[in-house]
Every structure is written in structure tokens, then in C-alpha cells.
Amino acid sequence: MSELKLYWKLKEECGRNYWEQRILAELEFLRNLFEEEDQAMPEQFCRTADELYGKLKTRGGLVERDVKEAEEALSAYHDRAKQYHVTCAAHAHIDMNWMWGMPETVGVVIDTFQTMLNLLEEYPDFIFSQSQASTYEIIEKYAPSMLSEIRKRVQEGRWEVTASSWVEADKNLTGTEAMVRHILYTKEYLKGLLGIDPDSIQVDFEPDTFGHSRYVPEILSHGGIKYYFHCRGNDQEEIYRWRVPSGKEVLVYREPNWYLGPVEYEMTSYVPGFCKRNHTMEALYVYGVGDHGGGPTRRDLERIMDMREWPLLPDIRFGRYHDYFQALEKNREEYPVVERELNYIFTGCYTTQSRIKNANRTAEDSFYDSEALGAMEYLCGESRSNRDGLLKGWRNIMFNQFHDILPGSCVDDTVSYSLGISQEAMSFGIACANRSMKAVGDQIDTSAMGYPDGRDSTSEGAGVGYNTMGTPMRSGQAASDGRKITEACRGKGNIRVYTLFNTTQYTRRETVEITLWDWQPSLCRTRVTDGEGKTVAFEVTKKDQSYWQHSFHKLLFTAQVPPFGYANYYIVEDELPVREPKMDEPRVHRMEDGVYVLENQKVRAVFDTGSMKLVSLTDKQNQKEMLDAPSGYFRYILEEDSQGYSAWVVGAYRKIEDLNEECAIRILDQKSSGIRQWITYQMDFHHSSLVVKVILDDQARMLRYKIQADWHETGTPGGMTPQLQFYMPFGYVSEKTRYDVPGGAVERESAGHDVPAVYYGAPLPVEEGSCLMLTSDSKYGYRTDKQAILINLLRAAYTPDRYPDQGFHHWELGVGVLPSSDWCEMMSQAMCFSHPLYAYSNSVHPGTFGQSFSFLKVDGQVKVAALKETEDGDGLLLRYYNCSEKEEQLEVESAGGWKEVSRSDAMENSGEKLADQGNVLTVRQAASSLECVKILYR
DSSP, X not given: OGGGHXXXXXXXXXOOSHHHHHHHHHXXXXXHHHXXXXXXXXXXXXXXXXXXXXXXXXXXXXXXXXXXXXXHHTGGGHHHHHTSEEEEEEEOXXXXXXXXXXXXXXXXHHHHHHHHHHHHHHOTTOOEEEOOHHHHHHHHHHOGGGHHHHHHHXXXXXXXXXXXXXXXXXXXXXXXXXXXXHHHHHHHHHHHHHOOXXXXXXXXXXXXXXXXXXXHHHHHHHTTOOEEEESSSOXXXXXEEEEOTTSOEEEEEEOSSOSSBOOOTTTTTTHHHHHHHHTOSEEEEEEBBXXXXXXXXXXXXXXXXXXXXXXXXXXXXXXXXXXXXXXXXXXXXXXXXXXXXXXXXXXXXXXXXXXXXXXXXXXXXXXXXXXXXXXXXXXXXXXXXXXXXHHHHXXXXXXXXXXXXXXXXXXXXXXXXXXXXXXXXXXXXXXXXXXXXXXXXXXXXXXXXXXXXXXXXXXXXXXXXXXXXXXXXXXXXXXXXXXXXXXXXXXXXXXXXXXXXXXXXXXXXXXXXXXXXXXXXXXXXXXXXXXXXXXXOEEEEEXXXXXXXXXXXXXXXXXXXXXXXXXXXXXXXXXXXXXXXXXXXXXXXXXXXXXXXEEOSSEEEEEETTTOOEEEEEETTTTEEOOSSOBSEEEEEEEXXXXXXXXXXXXXXXXXXXXXXXXXXXXXXXXXXXXXXXXXXEEEETTEEEEEEEEEETTOSEEEEEEEEEEOOOOOTTSEEEXXXXXXXXXXXXXXXXXXXXXXXXXXXXXXXXXXXSSEEEEEESSSSOEEEEEESSOOEEEXXXXXXXXXXXXXXXXXXXXXXXXXXXXXXXXXXXXXXXXXXXXXXXXXXXXOOEEEEEOOOOOSBOSEEESEEXXXXXXXXXXXXXXTSSEEEEEEEOOOSSOEXXXXXXXXXXXXXXXXXXXXXXXXXXXXXXXXXXXXXXXXXXXXXXXXXX
């Protein structure tokens, strides 16, 4: 604008003394105000700018008198300026163990909080806000003398707690139930520690989180959270209503500037434009030092107190995030509605630091199992004795879900600490599960086959520590049996009973492998029966093995176990010998015309003998071939590292090696018939190697890949980042892929980058029919492109950890062949893949419970996220969600009669009453929603 020519010269040539910065900030705010109000620049504004420029050129600078005269000349705009309101909200962004270890995080929190307490004492108007319950736990644990003063400031309303989660957690890789627990355990903890009303915590403060999954508003609403603050993710709307398919929504503020930094004199220049775009007169300015703590400085506070007196700036005030969101509420209907996920930020974070991700999924799944077993224990009349241990374990799990820990954008000290507290968490989980299985097992009648003669038995206590949690017994030995809770033998003599526990909502008919300790009878006189005495076919996979002065066999058989229940299976000695179960010679390779075949009643998988690629995969139910090209193989990728952010960013692929094609494949063993079939092969590449065991069980729809990697690849600064993938081309037309995400499922179009999923990815056929899916026990990074789906296994990022993931890794992948694309079937396959049937070696004794029993049955189109004892021990909670676009009906049947059933929220508050005394409940399940029922028994 020609009339502003001297204004621009003034901005360009003006020095930077206090008075010059003051008037320039005021002029810039007014200029933006006039422009956003579509008003011609007032003559008085242009004249004042011209006069100031003249004084600048004459004297070489502006002084107080010049500025006061200019402010007086523009005083007609004072009231218009003060119609805008700017809330200055202070916080200290503290990254949990990002580039440092836990001791440094502790020091950062203590020093930051002490600085804030000092400033709160010195500046009576100052208000400070702090997120993350873990920071308050650090004070309680390491500097408890500070707590009383913090409580005082909280009660005064001058220390705002914006912690509705234990840490500022990742919103893509954290599981549904873990997200709920962040809210529950944070609010409960802060209520006890600081005397805060849980209902008053309504903001989820996530400034630095790397993207936001689709159902975050559903989960937040379940926990009474109304408002969401973020910075990364979504570069479009700034104030909006984020709505999920159920209709629930949260009011969101997306920081338009940045989530940390100092108070600058020109901080209000963005306000007119922001307010116009968002139909409000309320703006928010976020300030404070981070990521390494620190918070606001004295200069920040002095500037705010000074600037709020300037006549030509908006009304500036110290304030709270809660206050700001509540001020926005009056214009809520003016804000746009957003109905999508807010991804993607750092796609490398779905794979980097595999061990942390493995520990997270293992811990989440283990705690789900432990709590489901605890619910069975509760329904046997017992109550979980180590509730404090489970709470401690959950806190460790939640801490590790911080957005620089679980995504892997951290240093080696962080990894060490994370894996250490993961082990502590899983220790609580496995201990509580162990005790629950014993408590239930003690009340079961296990005498259906009589009582054994155990006078000379050495089996009691055998197997202590054997293969627990599926851990290898020595470096380099694959964990072949999956996750276990206990392998210790409690039986004796020639009658053994194994109580199989099912922690899922599905009736399970699956292959089970049990360890038979110190069995004296000959295997040719050994029989397996169910609880009714019916003989069950079995196979011997190992015989006469030794372990710490004990011997064992391993037996395979197909078992059926009801939902959230158990079933007894017996190993007995027959009086007359039968044909000894045949063990396939492991080095005899059966081939059909140069291929290996694994086949059962539902799936036929054909592998090329040279490359071990899948060349055919058939859904036998629909007689549908799933492939039109070789599939199911490993690729070695070299990514471009042009951005220097290797842990965070997956670079463009510069080289792709087909490892199965280019490496020599060694077949280690193979079994091509019977209850369990498998092929094990090995390949060596570059500095690393893979041992892969492909398994197909009786009745299964899932090929299970048990993988051991000995990984020694490294990335180089300015060079390439190596990556290992499992690659699965498919042979049908698909336009979208369904992925499991926290709280539901999303369908995404193919993209040229990685995307996150918790349990599975499944390319959906355009024409209804057979569908392929990929699942895993601990992987999160998927990609679908050009009629292929892949899952990323390892990335050799070089920064901030120079040598991540070196050494041995063990994972399991599943390739599922489904007759349709029904999401419930996908979820059931994924859940059963990740939650095995647990075999508990029981003793033979009388009891009140029968041979097979379901403690709780859940029928309906839902996925159970948790079955647990209530925090107060008065009953059980059943949390579940569906992905259907229509209302569903859910039926719940309990083994024991209840006193009352009601709806519940994340805080376990009772809501709408659903039933009085009884044991069968029918309840409406709203479309695409997360819900919970609370069942009171006592």
C-alpha cells in the first residue's frame, strides 16, 4: 500500500530500543486489525507512521516522548484494540528422558518447579500451568518437601494442572485401554496428591505429540475430557470441534505459532487474523522454555505486566488453559467440525527402537490377560491381592508411552531405563496372573480321571523359570513357545491335569503345546483326554529333554476353551499300550513338484523351495486364490537420509533388495502333516541373519511367522538408513486398507509412506469375498501400495541413538486368510494371535467348579478392551467398543448373580442403571462408540 510506504521504512530502519519496539508492536497490531476488518488504512494511522519516520531520520532514534505522542494521536483506536483478549498461558515443556536419562529428567523437574515457585512468590498475578502426572510423581518421590507449596499454589488457582494423562503420550501406538488408564490413574493420583477434583481436569494438553488417531475424542469423552490442545498434526483448522462417528466431540485448539518460546513484543501481531478466522475475540499466547524444562522467565513476566498497560494492544492477561477453552465455548457453534484422524507427523516413529515397542505391546497384552484372569478370580469369590502392584506396573507402562520414548526418538540411556521399568511392569503382571490362575485352579474339580500315585514323583516344582514369557533360554535360541505365565509343574505321578485359560471373549478351538515334566510312563501308554474323558489326538514335538535335573516331553493337541473361562485337559497312563505318537524326522523334506506345502482344513500355503516365498495361498472355504505373484518375503531397504532426522523420518527408498531371492536359503527343519505343520529356514544378509519358522496349525486361518533376527546394520549420517520389511503382495483389487487403531478401526487409501496400526492391517477387496490380513505381536508400522501390504520390522536409524536395536530380536507375524472382510472376524483373529491360551499345570483335587466353565460371555459386534476388577473391589468392569455404523445389541451373561449393573465412564463412576439382580443383560451399543458396564456383586 503506497500510503504505508513510510511505515515499512520505519519498521525496516528503526532501532531496537524499548520505546521503538513498543510503538512498532502497537502499530503492527493496529495495521493487522485494520486489514482483517477490511478497512482502508486510516489517514491518522498513516500520518502518525510518517511523523515517527521523520523523527527517526532526524534524530537517529525514537524516545519516550515520541511514542507517547504517537499513542495519544492514535488513542481513538484504544477501545477497538482492547476488544481483543489475549490469555498468556505459561508452561514448562518437559520431555521425559528424550535426550537424557531419568536422573536428568528428575533434576529438570525439580529445578523447573522450584523456579516456578520462586516466581509465583515474587509475582502475585503470575499463573503457571503444568501437564503430565509423572512430573508430580517425581516431586513426591524425590523432592517431597516441595509438595506443600505446590499444593498451596494449586488451591489458590495459580498453579494450573493440565495433566489428564500420565505423560504426554503417543496417540497412535498406545492401546485403547492404556489411553483410558492414563485418564483414570492420572485423575485419581492428582486427587490424592494435590486435592484436585477429578472432574475439574478437562484439558488434554498434548503440544508435541506426533499425530492424533481417529478415536481420541471418543476416549477423551469417556474420561470426562472436553478440551484438546495440540500443535503438531492438522495444518488447517485452528479452533475446531473434533468429532468421532458416534457423535462425541472435543473442542480443540491447535497452536498456530509454537508451543514453547519467550514473550516477544510483537506477540500480538497474529491476533486479528487468528480471531477473524476463528470467529472469536479470544486469543491464546503460549510461552515458556522447553523441551528441557525451565518454564517462563522473569523477563517474560515483566514484559506481560508491561504490555498489558500499553494503550494500543489487546487486553493481555495471565491465564489458564481451562479458562481459555471455557471462553471459547460461547462461540462453539461457529467452529468447524473435523471428522478425520490428524496424522501423520513422523512416520519413522512407527518402527524405530523395536525393543521399546515390543516391550510396550507385550506389557499391554500381559496386563489385559492378568486383569481378565483377575476377574475370573474375583468371580470365584476372591479379590486381587496385589492391586498396588498392578497400579505400579500400569504407571511404568504409561511412562514409557511418552511421545519420545514409545516412538523411539530417544537416546540409548532412555532405552535402557524404558526396558528396565518394562521388566518391572511385566513382573507385576506375570505375578498377579500366576496367583489368579492358582486361585481359580484350586477351586476346580480336577479329579475326573482319578487320583495319581505320586510317591516316587519328582515332577512337583519342575520347570520353574522355563520359557516364562517366551524368553529365550540363551542368546541366539528362539523362543518357540510364545508368551507363558508359568511352566512350573504342580502335578505328580501318572495323572496330570492342565487347566487351559482363555482371556478373550471368543470360544477358542486351537492347537496347544504343553510341557509334560518328569513323566515316567512310556509315551506309547500315554493318552490325552478332555474333561469328559474323550480321547484327544496329540503329537510329540520333543521327547526326553533335560532341564535343571528334570526331564520333559512336549505334546501338541487341539483344545476347546470357552470365552473368559477355562477347560481341563488330562494326560493319563493307559493300562494297555497304544501306538506311540510319531515324531516327524525334522530333516526329512516332503515336496510336491519343487514346492513345500502347508495345508489344513481352511488354508493351503505353497512355498517355493528355493526362495521360501509364498507362491500360492488359498482360502479353501471360498476356493479363492489370494496371490497372483510371489509373496510373504523379506526386503532390505536403504532409505535416503536427506533430512538428518533418521529416527523420526522414513526417507525415500533408494535401494530395495529381495532377501529371499538374493540370499541363500537354508532349510533347518520341516513338518508337513499333523496337528502343527511348519518349515524353518535361515538366511544371512550383509552383517545380519534371520531364522524364520512358518507354522500352520490345525483349524487355523493364520500362518504364523516366528522370526529371530540377529541385526547388525547401521545407518550413516548423510548416507543411508537400512530397514527390514516383511512384504506381502496380494492378488485381488483393493482400494482401501483397514487398520486397527486405538478405540476402533479406520480405512485408509494407499499412501507412499508408513502408517500406524496397533493390531492389524487388512487390504479390503473391492468385491466382497476372501480377505488377507497382517498382524503381529509388537509391530506398528504398515504400508499398503501397489497391491501389496508390508509391515516394517527394524530401522537402523543413527540419531539420536547412534546404534539402536543391535543384536537379537524375536517377533511373531501372522498372515491371515479370511472368508470375508468383517471387522469382528479380523479383530478376533488378531486378539487370539496376541493372547494365547495359557496352560496351567494343576494338581488333582476336588472342587466346586466343573471341567469347563465360562465366567462371562459377551455376544455382539464388539471388541472387549478390558475385563477387570473395579478399583474399589466392589465388582467388575467390562469395557468394549464397536466399529459398526449402526447401533448394535450386546448380551452379557455372568456366571454369578450380580447385585446391580450400570453404565460407567473411565473414572468408574456409575451412570445409567441397566439391571438389578440377575446374570443376563441385554444392552444397546451405540454406533462406533466406546462404552463400559459396571457389574456390582457385593
